[in-house]
Amino acid sequence: DTGVSQDPRHKITKRGQNVTFRCDPISEHNRLYWYRQTLGQGPEFLTYFQNEAQLEKSRLLSDRFSAERPKGSFSTLEIQRTEQGDSAMYLCASSPSGYYGYTFGSGTRLTVV
Amino acid sequence: DAKTTQPNSMESNEEEPVHLPCNHSTISGTDYIHWYRQLPSQGPEYVIHGLTSNVNNRMASLAIAEDRKSSTLILHRATLRDAAVYYCILRDGRGGSQGNLIFGKGTKLSVKP
Numbered sequence: 104d105t106g107v108s109q110d111p112r113h114k115i116t117k118r119g120q121n122v123t124f125r126c127d128p129i130s131e132h133n134r135l136y137w138y139r140q141t142l143g144q145g146p147e148f149l150t151y152f153q154n155e156a157q158l159e160k161s162r163l164l165s166d167r168f169s170a171e172r173p174k175g176s177f178s179t180l181e182i183q184r185t186e187q188g189d190s191a192m193y194l195c196a197s198s199p200s201g202y203y204g205y206t207f208g209s210g211t212r213l214t215v216v
Numbered sequence: 217d218a219k220t221t222q223p224n225s226m227e228s229n230e231e232e233p234v235h236l237p238c239n240h241s242t243i244s245g246t247d248y249i250h251w252y253r254q255l256p257s258q259g260p261e262y263v264i265h266g267l268t269s270n271v272n273n274r275m276a277s278l279a280i281a282e283d284r285k286s287s288t289l290i291l292h293r294a295t296l297r298d299a300a301v302y303y304c305i306l307r308d309g310r311g312g313s314q315g316n317l318i319f320g321k322g323t324k325l326s327v328k329p
């Protein structure tokens with residue numbers, strides 16, 4: 104297993120455009136998490152899935168953000184009408200059910216110009 | 217949410233032990249103490265976790281105070297590859313949404329050759 108994969112690694116977009124990121128978790132992990140990290144800060148929780156069900160969303164996840172995990176495998180995070188404040192590293196993590204550590208991907212770095 | 221307090225930064229010399237402190241005076245009985253680290257340009261990486269007893273694994277040791285209000289992550293022989301931001305996180309053992317990882321700013325560890 105190659106771990107958690109995120110695509111793309113880098114994305115530059117113009118303000119107002121929509122962007123979509125993909126996360127492929129470790130295959131046997133049924134929990135999947137999205138985090139956002141800005142420079143000098145720790146990662147901030149956005150949302151998590153157990154299988155295909157989205158069980159929690161942070162207040163940080165405005166209505167411009169939507170996440171899906173249609174078949175309980177890969178997940179996508181879409182940001183509509185991007186703003187400069189959306190510039191950040193978007194991290195995905197997965198874990199098995201129960202009390203285990205998370206495995207993080209290397210992230211997608213978004214720059215909104 | 218229970219909070220942790222860590223020094224912003226620490227320095228170490230290569231091949232010497234490193235003791236990274238964490239204070240968590242408001243820890244509850246169901247909170248586990250987790251440590252993650254984040255190398256430059258990578259996602260966080262699980263290091264170790266514990267509840268009451270000291271814990272050892274191939275990466276590090278975790279020493280937990282008897283009153284559980286503080287803990288120390290111990291790297292026995294620091295290498296240049298250990299230079300990273302280290303996060304001490306309290307994670308509710310009851311799981312569910314209460315068990316999501318909430319990161320602070322962490323301690324930036326520098327290792328000098």
